[in-house]
Amino acid sequence: METKRWTVDSGVDEKISYPQIQEAAHFLQRGHVVAFPTETVYGLGADATSDAAVKGIFEAKGRPSDNPLIVHVSSVGELDRLVAEITDVERKLMKAFWPGPLTIIFRKKEGVFSSLVTADLNSVGIRMPNHPVALNLIRLAGKPLAAPSANTSGKPSPTTADHVARDLTGKVAGIVDGGETGVGLESTVIDCTVTPPMILRPGGVSKEEIEQCIGKVDLDPSLKKEDSPRSPGMKYTHYAPTAPMFLVRDSTSMQKQINILRDEGKKVGVLVTRETAEDLSADFVRICGSRHQLDEVARQLYGGIRSFDDTDADVILAETYPPQGIAQAIMNRLEKAAGQKWLD
Known part of the structure; x- marks a missing residue:
């Protein structure tokens, strides 16, 4: 299959029809799969109402079909024909965080979505991305777009079009x-079909920010143990580089762990902040920001993880963070990438 590439300015006016985006929208209307940027990561979009179109997402990614997909819309007004009801809590969240990196799980309206989108659940995750290109594309396509991250299943999510091109x-x-x-990590997913609402995946909107808006919310304690996942990223390993990754609990012991592995004849890569990197000697050092600017770490996390696939590192060590605010999402992704492997 030939993969066409359209280059557009990220500052486009979402209400103007640009030729490149119009052509991409026509591809989506004909049932094709098209990758596009959002403020979180690149998404792999297809018509969420078409079984054939959505099947193309799973085939391209190599993704298990029992994992539900997030649906992207370009306006709140689209929800009336997509969901069974909109509660007061959901309205508060949309007013506070849409457009933006928050996916809300609603009770779905029957007969609208492909069953492949919802994994036969009675609910559906929907968000309105805060990116003019994405909003423009969804509007021109005239359809809600199912759009998981635009990467091979299990690999780090793409934050550039080149990442997408490499995988797909x-x-x-x-x-x-x-x-x-911009954000660099996927959206937060909150299930509003339960009381109190429950965060199923930490992401670009923190638990603390959500609680300031609607009060107490729960955090799902079993993100990887669900037999029937209600949200993307809950069941399967994600974000992993080719070489095995380990999380280092205490950054002051990073050099000690590097030395142990080097003594075993291994080439060691490290994914660390600037502050930690100052005193390290390793074979491959990737800096993902500052411990004092965790938004920067989030934005550069996936690119840093992916970069090790261009090296001959035998093992990767990653710095860790107290799981508060955006760091909760950072740690969620690092734990998945490392398969819960820790070093003290």
């Missing part, structure tokens, strides 16, 4: 290149 060239119809994404 020849597997998708096109890639809309809108530059590097």
Whole structure:
């Protein structure tokens, strides 16, 4: 399959029809799969109402079909034909965080979505991305778009069009290149079909921010143990580089762990902040920001993880963070990438 690539300015006016985005929208209307930028990561979009179109997402990613997909819309007004009801809590969350990196799980309206989108659940996750290219594309397509991250299943999510191209060239119809994404981690997913609402995946909106808006929420304690996952990222290993990754509990012991592995004849890569990198000697050092600017760490996390696949590192050690605010999402992704492997 030929993969077309459209380059657009990330600052486009979401209400203007640009030729490149219009062509990509026509691909989506014909049932093709197209990758596009959002403020979180690049998404792999297809018509959420079409079984054939959504099947193309799973085939391109190599993703298990029992994992539900998030649906992307371009306006709150679209929800009336997509969900069974909109509660006061859901309205508060939309007013506070849409457009933005928050996915809300609603009770679905029957007969609208492909069963492949909802994994036969009675609910559906929906968000309105805060990215003019994404909003423009969804509007022109005229359809809600199912859009998981645009990567091979299990690999780090893409934050640039080049990441998408590396994984999916020849597997998708096109890639809309809108530059590097902003948040760098997927959206927070909150289930509003239960009381109190429950965060199923930490992401770009923190638990603390949500609780300031609607009061007490629960955090799902079993993100990886669900037999029937209600949200993407709950069941399968994600975000992993080719080389095995380990999380280092105490950054002051990082050099000690590097030395142990080097003594075993291994080439060691490290994913660390600037502060930690100052005193380290390793074979490959990737800096993902500052411990004092965790938004920067989040934005550069996946790119840093992916970069080790261009090296001959035998093992990767990653710095860790207290799981509060955006760091809760950072740690969620690191734990999945490392498969819960820790070093003290």
